[in-house]
Amino acid sequence: MGESFQVRPRQLVAGGAAIGTDPDGRVVLVEGALPGELVAVEPSRSSARMVVASVTHIVEPAASRVAPVCPAVAKGCGGCDLPYADPTALPGFKVEIVRDALRHLGGRRTEAVFVGDALASWGYRTTVRAIVDDRGVAGFRRSKSHTPVAPDRCGVAHPLVDEVLTTGRFPGAAQVTIRAGLVDGSRLVVVEPTEGSSPEAVLSDVVVPSDVVVVGSDGVVRGTDGERGVIRERVGGRDWRISALSFFQTRPDGAESLVATVSAAVERLCGHGADRRGRLIDAYCGVGLLAGSLRTAGWEGPIAGIERSPDACDDAAVNLRHDDVEIVAGDVATTTLGSASVVVADPSRSGLGREAVDRLAATGAEGIVLVSCDAASLGRDTALLSAGGFDHQDSTLVDMFPHTHHVEVVSSFTR
Numbered sequence: 550m551g552e553s554f555q556v557r558p559r560q561l562v563a564g565g566a567a568i569g570t571d572p573d574g575r576v577v578l579v580e581g582a583l584p585g586e587l588v589a590v591e592p593s594r595s596s597a598r599m600v601v602a603s604v605t606h607i608v609e610p611a612a613s614r615v616a617p618v619c620p621a622v623a624k625g626c627g628g629c630d631l632p633y634a635d636p637t638a639l640p641g642f643k644v645e646i647v648r649d650a651l652r653h654l655g656g657r658r659t660e661a662v663f664v665g666d667a668l669a670s671w672g673y674r675t676t677v678r679a680i681v682d683d684r685g686v687a688g689f690r691r692s693k694s695h696t697p698v699a700p701d702r703c704g705v706a707h708p709l710v711d712e713v714l715t716t717g718r719f720p721g722a723a724q725v726t727i728r729a730g731l732v733d734g735s736r737l738v739v740v741e742p743t744e745g746s747s748p749e750a751v752l753s754d755v756v757v758p759s760d761v762v763v764v765g766s767d768g769v770v771r772g773t774d775g776e777r778g779v780i781r782e783r784v785g786g787r788d789w790r791i792s793a794l795s796f797f798q799t800r801p802d803g804a805e806s807l808v809a810t811v812s813a814a815v816e817r818l819c820g821h822g823a824d825r826r827g828r829l830i831d832a833y834c835g836v837g838l839l840a841g842s843l844r845t846a847g848w849e850g851p852i853a854g855i856e857r858s859p860d861a862c863d864d865a866a867v868n869l870r871h872d873d874v875e876i877v878a879g880d881v882a883t884t885t886l887g888s889a890s891v892v893v894a895d896p897s898r899s900g901l902g903r904e905a906v907d908r909l910a911a912t913g914a915e916g917i918v919l920v921s922c923d924a925a926s927l928g929r930d931t932a933l934l935s936a937g938g939f940d941h942q943d944s945t946l947v948d949m950f951p952h953t954h955h956v957e958v959v960s961s962f963t964r
């Protein structure tokens with residue numbers, strides 16, 4: 550611990566901290582501050598060039614600092630890490646997070662980072678992962694701690710999910726994932742037992758509204774002999790089957806916006822010489838959302854989707870049965886992808902990494918549309934793609950996660 554001092558951070562950076570400079574000219578990373586406000590901080594770690602600190606007192610609040618609206622924050626819930634930031638100002642801060650990551654990790658200084666459609670700030674999440682306390686009540690971690698806090702109401706959960714979260718009881722569970730499909734109101738909960746608990750006993754003790762399907766961590770519905778839990782969602786005018794363990798975007802309006810942003814990026818690549826009668830690869834295709842939507846949007850050539858989750862591959866086979874899409878079960882980093890005119894890649898939080906970038910580059914694609922759900926991994930992947938011969942063109946923020954520092958970014962790269 551060092552001595553307390555005051556700092557006025559200039560912007561947020563990847564991870565959600567605010568960055569500023571201390572009186573000795575060192576970089577300061579402040580947790581709990583917003584750009585432009587003057588805060589008193591207490592250092593928790595420091596080196597010759599850098600200080601990590603937490604806010605002890607807000608001396609001059611930023612205009613973007615608001616009183617948190619969600620009732621769960623007053624109970625100490627840390628599920629959303631920026632509940633005190635004005636939701637209308639936050640997308641602008643996230644643009645700076647993305648620019649900073651592109652510059653410092655990707656070696657790309659650019660103004661071409663844009664904000665996409667405005668999405669609802671409340672009641673939007675149709676998938677929520679929660680921890681369970683020793684009473685069997687679901688909740689989220691207290692800010693900067695591992696202690697669970699059970700909200701009476703979660704402001705960001707869709708009401709169909711919020712009801713299960715706040716009224717369900719899950720004795721013996723460590724974590725639960727609650728999901729709803731808005732097309733038909735289908736709901737399920739995936740229950741992960743604590744270490745040492747019997748999975749059957751934990752599943753049978755779950756108490757939830759009668760329509761909610763209870764699923765084990767193997768994806769199988771409670772009391773059946775292997776029946777799979779699924780929800781259904783509608784995006785892009787099409788219905789999607791999503792198995793309990795398959796990935797889907799956390800909100801259907803966000804998925805809609807993502808599809809439109811990716812389609813527009815692919816369209817621009819076609820304007821720059823990519824051939825829409827060529828092959829398109831949807832790497833990390835999940836249940837087939839982007840591959841199917843791009844087919845609907847008019848991609849004429851062959852499409853292949855690569856996905857390593859067996860459940861998601863099964864869903865994609867069902868969802869894309871009329872789209873003439875080849876589903877390849879495998880790891881993008883180790884699968885021979887063949888040639889492509891355009892690649893769309895939507896990896897998990899850790900990003901593409903070197904092996905996958907090498908695989909994508911080997912397709913000979915004219916352009917790549919990269920969907921990143923982490924600013925730092927976007928920065929790292931931009932550097933790898935650049936070394937592989939792809940120039941970053943632009944990035945668009947799809948603001949899926951209000952009240953948090955989390956980003957979803959669609960970026961295009963051309964060879």
Ligand SMILES: C[S@@+](CC[C@H](N)C(=O)[O-])C[C@H]1O[C@@H](n2cnc3c(N)ncnc32)[C@H](O)[C@@H]1O
Pocket residue numbers: 795796797798833834835836837838839855856857858861879880881882895896897
């Ligand atoms: C962020 S999701 C995107 C899914 C899809 N694009 C969508 O929007 O619904 C990432 C997907 O990649 C899959 N995945 C993660 N790592 C993978 C890998 N190394 N190779 C292939 N698939 C992977 C996950 O199972 C998940 O379905």
